[in-house]
Amino acid sequence: MIRVENLCKSLHGKTVLNDISFEVASNEFIAIIGMSGSGKSVLLKHLVGLMQADSGTIRFEGKKLNDMTTRELETLRSRMGFVFQNGALFDSMTVFDNVAFPLKERGEVGRTEILERVQGVLDQVGLSGMGHKYPSEISGGMAKRTALARALICEPDYLLFDEPTTGLDPIIRKSMLKLFKTTQARLKSTGIIVSHDIPEVFHIVHKVALLYQGSFLVIDTPEALFRSKDPIVRQFIRGDIDGPIRYN
Amino acid sequence: MIQAFLVRRGSAGLGSLRNLGKFALFFATSVHCSLTPPIKFRRILKQIWFIGWNSLLVICLTGLFTGMVLALQGYTSLKRVGSEAFLGPLVTLSLVRELGPVLCSLMVAGRAGSAITAEIGIMRVQEQIDALELMGLNPFRYLVVPNLLASILSLPVLGMIFNIVGIFGGYLIGVRLLGLNEGTYFNEIRNYLEWNDILGGIYKLVSFGILIAWISCFKGFHASRGADGDSAATTSAVVTTSVAILVWDYFVTSVVF
Numbered sequence: 311m312i313r314v315e316n317l318c319k320s321l322h323g324k325t326v327l328n329d330i331s332f333e334v335a336s337n338e339f340i341a342i343i344g345m346s347g348s349g350k351s352v353l354l355k356h357l358v359g360l361m362q363a364d365s366g367t368i369r370f371e372g373k374k375l376n377d378m379t380t381r382e383l384e385t386l387r388s389r390m391g392f393v394f395q396n397g398a399l400f401d402s403m404t405v406f407d408n409v410a411f412p413l414k415e416r417g418e419v420g421r422t423e424i425l426e427r428v429q430g431v432l433d434q435v436g437l438s439g440m441g442h443k444y445p446s447e448i449s450g451g452m453a454k455r456t457a458l459a460r461a462l463i464c465e466p467d468y469l470l471f472d473e474p475t476t477g478l479d480p481i482i483r484k485s486m487l488k489l490f491k492t493t494q495a496r497l498k499s500t501g502i503i504v505s506h507d508i509p510e511v512f513h514i515v516h517k518v519a520l521l522y523q524g525s526f527l528v529i530d531t532p533e534a535l536f537r538s539k540d541p542i543v544r545q546f547i548r549g550d551i552d553g554p555i556r557y558n
Numbered sequence: 559m560i561q562a563f564l565v566r567r568g569s570a571g572l573g574s575l576r577n578l579g580k581f582a583l584f585f586a587t588s589v590h591c592s593l594t595p596p597i598k599f600r601r602i603l604k605q606i607w608f609i610g611w612n613s614l615l616v617i618c619l620t621g622l623f624t625g626m627v628l629a630l631q632g633y634t635s636l637k638r639v640g641s642e643a644f645l646g647p648l649v650t651l652s653l654v655r656e657l658g659p660v661l662c663s664l665m666v667a668g669r670a671g672s673a674i675t676a677e678i679g680i681m682r683v684q685e686q687i688d689a690l691e692l693m694g695l696n697p698f699r700y701l702v703v704p705n706l707l708a709s710i711l712s713l714p715v716l717g718m719i720f721n722i723v724g725i726f727g728g729y730l731i732g733v734r735l736l737g738l739n740e741g742t743y744f745n746e747i748r749n750y751l752e753w754n755d756i757l758g759g760i761y762k763l764v765s766f767g768i769l770i771a772w773i774s775c776f777k778g779f780h781a782s783r784g785a786d787g788d789s790a791a792t793t794s795a796v797v798t799t800s801v802a803i804l805v806w807d808y809f810v811t812s813v814v815f
Contacts, residue, residue, distance in 0.1 A: 360688055380696075388694030398689040400681075412693045 311336050312357065312468070312500060317366035319352060326352050328524035330366070339494050339501040340529075341511045343546070344521030345555065350504040351395065353521070354472050357502070358392060359383055370468075388416065390468040391461030391499075395476060397453040399445040399460070405432070405452075406441030409459045416464070431459045435489065451482045458486070462493055469494055471503040483507060487514050508547055512536070520546060522555075584776045588706055591698040601704035602711075609670040609705070610712030614719070620665050621658070621720035625727025628652055632728075633736050646743040647750035649728035653721045654751065654759045655815065660807055662720040663713065663766035667799040671774040674705055675795035678778025679788035687779070702779075706771040713767035714760045721759070758814040765810060766803050773799045 317330040326349040334340050342350050355361040357368060359375055368375040370386055378386065399408050410428045413419055419427070432438055435455040445453055454474055461469065471490065475483040487507065491514035494501040505511040512518060512532035519529040520543060528535065528543055535543060545553030632648040678701055681687050690697045725747070732738040774795045781791035 358692055360691065384694040384696065386694075387692050390692060390694075392689070392692040394685050394689060396685065398685040400686055400689075401684070412695075415693070415695055 311369075311371055312502075313369040313372075314357070315367045315369075317353070317356060317368065318364045319349075319356065319361070320364055321352070325524050327356070327363070330524075330526060332519060332526060332529055334500055334502060336500055337498050338517065339491070339503070339515045340517045340519060341515040341532075342502060342504045342519050342521060343506070343508060343511070345546070346506075348521045349524060350521055351472050354470060354502065354504055358387065358390060358470065388412075388464070389466055390470060391464065391466035393454070393457045393461045393469075393471045393474045395473045397445070397457040399453055399456055401445050403444075404441060405437060405443050405445070405448065405456050408445070408456055409441075409463055412460065412464050427463060428459075431463050434462070434493075435459045436485075451478050451486075454478065454486065458489070458493075462497075465497050467497075467499055469497070469499045469501040471501070471505070473504050473506065475505065475507055484510060487511060490514060508549070509536075522546075580780070581776060584702075584779070585772050587698055588702045588772065588775070591696065592703045592706055596699065597707075598699055598704055601700065602707050605704045605708030606712055608673075609666065609708050610716060613666050613669055613712075613716055616665055616669055617662055617716050617720050618723050620661055621653075621723035622727040624657055624661060624720075625649055625653065625724030625729075626731045628657070628724070629728035629731035629736075633732055633738070642738060643742050644746055644750075645728065645732045645738055646725075646745075646747040649732070650721075650725050650747045650751055651755060653724040654755045656807075656811070658717050658721040658724060659759050659762035659766060660803060662717045663763065663770065663803050664800055666709075666713065666716065666767075667770050667774075667803065668796055670709075671770045671799050672792050672796050674771070674774040675778040675781070675792045676788060678775060679781030679791045682779060682781050683783055683785075683788055697779075702771070702775045705775055706768065709767040709771035710764055711767075713763040713770070717759060717763040754815075758810075761814055762807065762810050765806060769802050769806060770799055773802060 312334040314333070315331050317327050318325070319327040330353065332340075342353065344350050352361060356363050357375075359378075362376075373382075375383070375386075399405075400411065403411065406428055409431060410424050413424050413427065428441070429438070432441060435458055437452060437455055437459065440448060440452065440456075445456070448456070458474065469490070474490070475486050478486065487510050490501070490503065493499075494514075501515075503511060503515065509532075512535070515532065517529060518532050518535050520527045520535070522542060528538065528540065530538075535547060538544060538547075541554050544550075545555050628649045629645060632645050632652075633642060636642045636645055636648065678687075681701070687697045687701070690700060729740075729743055733740045733743050777791045777795035777798070781787045
């Protein structure tokens with residue numbers, strides 16, 4: 311379970327996160343949506359300890375992230391699968407080596423098992439036969455699927471996705487989102503996805519949180535958001551140009 | 559106005575202090591990770607190949623021509639005072655005590671140090687270092703420790719090769735071109751070269767190796783986002799390392815010799 315309490319963060323004098331509080335229960339999958347630059351990725355980076363908050367607490371299974379020793383933090387992170395917006399693949403390694411990397415480095419399983427598990431996860435993400443290619447030789451969609459495969463290889467307890475489908479064509483996007491859902495359900499992971507894919511992302515999550523001006527305007531089920539009378543929520547979900555949200 | 563000036567100066571000073579602290583902390587973390595398991599031996603070997611083996615050609619070329627030019631200049635100067643016989647010791651001691659370690663380190667800093675900064679900088683910009691951290695792996699053990707240990711191990715060997723090739727270059731010019739007696743050249747080297755000269759050179763090379771890896775990795779690790787950030791970090795790494803080598807050389811020389 312992840313619990314965030316009163317999280318605040320300012321960057322370059324601008325408040326990015328303002329008193330954010332929410333909770334993600336075990337096995338729950340939640341989507342964080344919001345305008346570009348609203349702080350969604352910043353929030354996700356706080357959750358994994360890549361950024362430090364000005365104030366507030368983040369707890370994983372009751373334990374404060376800030377109180378964790380380096381070893382505890384490494385252990386927690388080894389139970390996470392994080393998919394970066396740009397994939398963050400190691401460009402000096404092949405697709406196979408990228409996916410196998412976390413397993414190899416932990417040294418908990420033998421070579422044969424690594425081979426089987428990597429082949430298995432590459433099959434799942436539709437990359438069979440692509441293991442020998444380098445990240446520079448594959449398409450953006452394939453790179454994102456490789457990143458997903460790398461995140462899944464250790465069967466993590468926490469799945470975190472930072473705009474994993476941005477820039478993909480509609481068919482691949484939908485198949486990726488479906489894959490996220492089935493994987494999260496199969497692994498019984500606690501998941502958070504930052505996404506702009508509205509309404510597709512609504513079909514795969516239990517809850518949606520709308521980040522607006524540094525705070526969560528609403529955290530509710532996708533159905534409740536669809537029914538919402540709040541003009542900001544309605545405008546954002548429909549993608550209307552006219553409404554209370556204005557881009558300057 | 560005076561207050562604004564003081565605030566500006568003060569905040570700049572504090573910023574420099576903060577960076578210095580980060581720099582020292584980076585080194586302390588690197589040393590700690592170098593002395594505690596797990597050590598990534600395969601990556602160390604790979605970096606020895608990259609820093610050591612791949613620098614060999616440029617080290618040999620630089621060493622050869624440094625020895626040759628030393629012999630050419632030295633012979634002319636020594637002949638004026640009728641001491642051409644000491645050409646061998648002149649070339650050898652200049653190389654072993656000073657020029658070998660310094661020039662060899664500057665060449666490695668330019669060739670390998672810049673590449674290390676660029677590689678780590680790109681990994682920083684493309685969030686690959688963040689990815690390592692989020693796998694529960696310590697990026698220092700993957701990126702810094704192998705470079706630090708490989709640099710410490712490679713530099714003394716490269717420096718010795720530089721010296722040997724340089725002495726051979728001096729022999730080519732002094733003996734083969736200018737007609738100095740071959741026995742005189744080598745016998746005088748044997749008479750004047752001491753173990754302390756060689757050890758002093760090795761101390762220098764080890765400390766320069768640490769400087770190259772430390773500064774190059776630090777600059778790459780703290781490269782700012784974007785291509786500009788990476789190129790600025792690479793330039794800064796080469797300049798800072800080169801200046802640090804020359805400054806540190808003075809202090810090591812004053813202590814060791």
